[in-house]
Amino acid sequence: MSGVAPALGAPPPSDAGGAGGAGGAGGEPRDPAHRARPATRLDRLRARRGWRTLLGSVVPVSWAVTLLLVPYVLLLAQSFWRLRDGVITHELTTENYRRLFGTPLYPATILYSAGVALRVTVISLALSYPLAYVLAFKVRRHRTLMYMAVIIPLWVSYLVRAYAWKIILGQDGILNGLLLSVGLIRAPLTVLLYSTAAVVVALTHIYTPFTLMPIYAVLDAIPVSLREASQDLYAGRWRTWLHVTLPLSLPGVVAGCTFAFVLSMGDFLAPQLLGGNDSALMVSNLVWSLFGVAFNWPLGAAVSVVMLALTLALLAVAGAVEARGRYGQVATGAVAEYAGPI
Amino acid sequence: MTDDADRSAGPLAGHDRPIVELRGLTKRFGAVVALDAISLAVRAGEFLTLLGASGSGKTTTLRLIAGFDVATAGQILMDGVDVAALPPFKRPVNTVFQQYALFPHMSVRDNVAYGLRMRRVRAADVTTRVADALDLVQLGALGDRAPRQLSGGQQQRVALARAIVNRPRVLLLDEPLGALDLKLRRAMQLELKRLQTQLGITFIYVTHDQEEALTMSDRIALMRNGRIEQLGSPTDLYDRPRSRYVADFIGETNLLRAVVAGTGAAPGLIRVEVAGGATLDVAMPHDAAWLARAGTETWVSIRPEAMTVCADGHPTGTPTPGGARPGGQVVLAGTVTAAVYAGSIVKVHVALAGDASVVAHHTPATAPTPAPGSAVRVMASADRAMLVGA
Numbered sequence: 001m002s003g004v005a006p007a008l009g010a011p012p013p014s015d016a017g018g019a020g021g022a023g024g025a026g027g028e029p030r031d032p033a034h035r036a037r038p039a040t041r042l043d044r045l046r047a048r049r050g051w052r053t054l055l056g057s058v059v060p061v062s063w064a065v066t067l068l069l070v071p072y073v074l075l076l077a078q079s080f081w082r083l084r085d086g087v088i089t090h091e092l093t094t095e096n097y098r099r100l101f102g103t104p105l106y107p108a109t110i111l112y113s114a115g116v117a118l119r120v121t122v123i124s125l126a127l128s129y130p131l132a133y134v135l136a137f138k139v140r141r142h143r144t145l146m147y148m149a150v151i152i153p154l155w156v157s158y159l160v161r162a163y164a165w166k167i168i169l170g171q172d173g174i175l176n177g178l179l180l181s182v183g184l185i186r187a188p189l190t191v192l193l194y195s196t197a198a199v200v201v202a203l204t205h206i207y208t209p210f211t212l213m214p215i216y217a218v219l220d221a222i223p224v225s226l227r228e229a230s231q232d233l234y235a236g237r238w239r240t241w242l243h244v245t246l247p248l249s250l251p252g253v254v255a256g257c258t259f260a261f262v263l264s265m266g267d268f269l270a271p272q273l274l275g276g277n278d279s280a281l282m283v284s285n286l287v288w289s290l291f292g293v294a295f296n297w298p299l300g301a302a303v304s305v306v307m308l309a310l311t312l313a314l315l316a317v318a319g320a321v322e323a324r325g326r327y328g329q330v331a332t333g334a335v336a337e338y339a340g341p342i
Numbered sequence: 343m344t345d346d347a348d349r350s351a352g353p354l355a356g357h358d359r360p361i362v363e364l365r366g367l368t369k370r371f372g373a374v375v376a377l378d379a380i381s382l383a384v385r386a387g388e389f390l391t392l393l394g395a396s397g398s399g400k401t402t403t404l405r406l407i408a409g410f411d412v413a414t415a416g417q418i419l420m421d422g423v424d425v426a427a428l429p430p431f432k433r434p435v436n437t438v439f440q441q442y443a444l445f446p447h448m449s450v451r452d453n454v455a456y457g458l459r460m461r462r463v464r465a466a467d468v469t470t471r472v473a474d475a476l477d478l479v480q481l482g483a484l485g486d487r488a489p490r491q492l493s494g495g496q497q498q499r500v501a502l503a504r505a506i507v508n509r510p511r512v513l514l515l516d517e518p519l520g521a522l523d524l525k526l527r528r529a530m531q532l533e534l535k536r537l538q539t540q541l542g543i544t545f546i547y548v549t550h551d552q553e554e555a556l557t558m559s560d561r562i563a564l565m566r567n568g569r570i571e572q573l574g575s576p577t578d579l580y581d582r583p584r585s586r587y588v589a590d591f592i593g594e595t596n597l598l599r600a601v602v603a604g605t606g607a608a609p610g611l612i613r614v615e616v617a618g619g620a621t622l623d624v625a626m627p628h629d630a631a632w633l634a635r636a637g638t639e640t641w642v643s644i645r646p647e648a649m650t651v652c653a654d655g656h657p658t659g660t661p662t663p664g665g666a667r668p669g670g671q672v673v674l675a676g677t678v679t680a681a682v683y684a685g686s687i688v689k690v691h692v693a694l695a696g697d698a699s700v701v702a703h704h705t706p707a708t709a710p711t712p713a714p715g716s717a718v719r720v721m722a723s724a725d726r727a728m729l730v731g732a
Binding site: 223225226228229230231232233234235236239243244247248 | 408410437440504
């Protein structure tokens with residue numbers, strides 16, 4: 001290779017490395033008689049591949065920069081700017097953050113949102129784990145069909161699903177009609193809609209598929225022989241689940257719960273449509289009103305940054321838990337390095 | 343013969359009641375019959391192999407005994423008690439799985455301790471028994487490792503330790519060496535046999551590898567299409583195959599199409615006419631009298647190593663090539679088509695009359711190897727030329 005390169009006008013080293021890694025080394029002529037011609041062709045190929053690599057990386061990088069990095073930087077910058085008499089001035093201040101943590105409303109809303117998200121997560125998990133278990137282990141026929149039945153609501157517009165709950169829970173809604181006709185109540189209930197419960201129910205409905213999918217995926221990947229081995233070793237179905245199936249499905253549980261929690265905590269429409277009074281508004285609604293109504297962009301940006309930080313922290317923790325519990329990687333971290341040199 | 347009988351009876355011979363007995367065991371998956379009313383008595387302490395090609399029903403049989411599948415019909419008796427209705431965790435057997443099925447989220451030690459803990463054995467006893475079991479499979483130092491940190495052979499030993507630590511009376515093994523390379527497999531065969539003898543556990547062993555079955559087993563049940571084709575000691579199956587399928591499945595053999603002509607010149611011999619017109623006196627398996635009727639179309643099986651090749655006109659052999667001699671010698675005339683060197687032997691391919699051909703193992707040290715194209719006589723002792731069922 002070193003003998004060929006100078007004669008060809010020295011291709012850049014990064015190019016050569018790329019070509020070698022992509023299998024170009026296999027086509028490298030060894031026989032001196034064949035050196036000149038195929039090497040030239042190889043060089044052209046390399047140049048073209050270099051272009052392609054450049055072109056291929058320019059698009060995603062510029063996409064990420066303009067659509068992800070720039071907005072986040074702007075958001076972060078915005079949160080340190082000062083609002084003076086309704087005008088945003090570009091002078092740095094920590095006033096927004098001081099106000100955020102100093103006013104009870106903001107931490108309370110964040111906590112309230114987390115509370116709603118927690119309830120949604122717990123209910124989603126309670127609904128989807130048994131369902132995923134049955135789908136993965138008990139259903140033999142029509143398994144794909146049943147799985148699709150669970151997933152299909154995802155294809156329906158979010159807005160339609162949120163409005164559907166308005167129809168079900170409203171004063172003249174389906175649920176009140178049913179209860180009236182059965183005779184359980186005399187007058188339609190007004191507490192059904194426009195309550196925290198309504199928000200939790202709608203969010204649970206919307207985000208349960210997101211918990212189901214990763215749980216189903218990990219359960220489905222557990223070899224049948226592992227559960228058979230457990231039963232062969234005197235564990236009944238319950239203890240097999242406790243000692244084998246559950247630990248092996250934890251990564252999926254963590255992933256699913258993270259989905260449900262993060263998505264519902266940041267949800268905007270369900271509380272808007274079903275939450276009713278201000279007390280049931282969640283943090284996204286707060287951000288929306290800060291940007292849209294109060295025109296206090298710096299404070300809205302500060303709330304957003306705090307939410308982003310919280311979410312990233314949660315994802316980091318979930319990722320760490322998931323990585324530790326992942327299939328067969330138990331004890332491979334520290335123990336592997338420890339046991340290696342022995 | 344007596345040797346085989348003793349060996350196949352196992353160390354606990356005289357114990358009348360079989361430790362595991364299958365009666366008319368049948369398993370259907372929809373319209374597919376995986377197991378067709380098989381009956382089998384497993385003796386205490388023996389090493390019994392279920393041998394067969396894929397789809398023969400050997401793994402199904404094992405899974406029914408373990409309790410992972412439910413039989414369509416028939417009984418599974420353990421110590422005389424029908425266990426067909428019991429779930430796997432209530433059966434006194436343990437299984438070594440094909441892909442080991444070690445729990446990936448547990449250390450080697452916890453894997454081995456699993457069964458004991460599930461049976462609520464005292465913690466102190468668990469510790470000592472697990473340590474003993476790991477020592478037994480020479481993995482005493484690796485208890486803290488995760489299964490995925492071990493090689494295939496080591497994982498196989500862990501799977502074995504995890505089963506035998508429970509001191510089962512019957513151990514079920516489903517192709518436990520299938521995933522190992524040949525050299526390791528040979529070593530593990532001997533080790534498994536040693537463990538089985540040392541611990542006195544009854545082994546029911548599933549494999550498709552006939553060599554493995556011959557090496558380790560006290561008895562082999564050769565299965566085909568959901569039935570037991572032949573049950574017997576390795577020498578029974580090798581030397582006295584009942585059918586063409588058994589003769590062909592176990593080791594190498596030469597099969598010659600034959601029609602029964604009548605009784606042979608000596609007791610125990612039977613006269614057949616093989617393709618090409620030659621008449622031979624061959625041995626008849628002791629339990630295959632039904633084959634002896636004149637006119638029955640069947641096969642003669644002669645192992646390559648039972649044959650000797652002589653150049654035509656050589657003083658030894660018979661004066662009438664193609665016939666049988668009262669002394670019990672089968673002689674066939676033919677032409678060498680190829681001589682393939684295979685180390686200690688030369689595989690001599692001989693074309694016979696009537697489109698038949700045989701392969702004989704020739705030992706170059708005893709006589710010069712006949713050249714391709716030369717006319718030869720292939721000879722075998724009549725008691726090693728077996729009449730087998732179609």
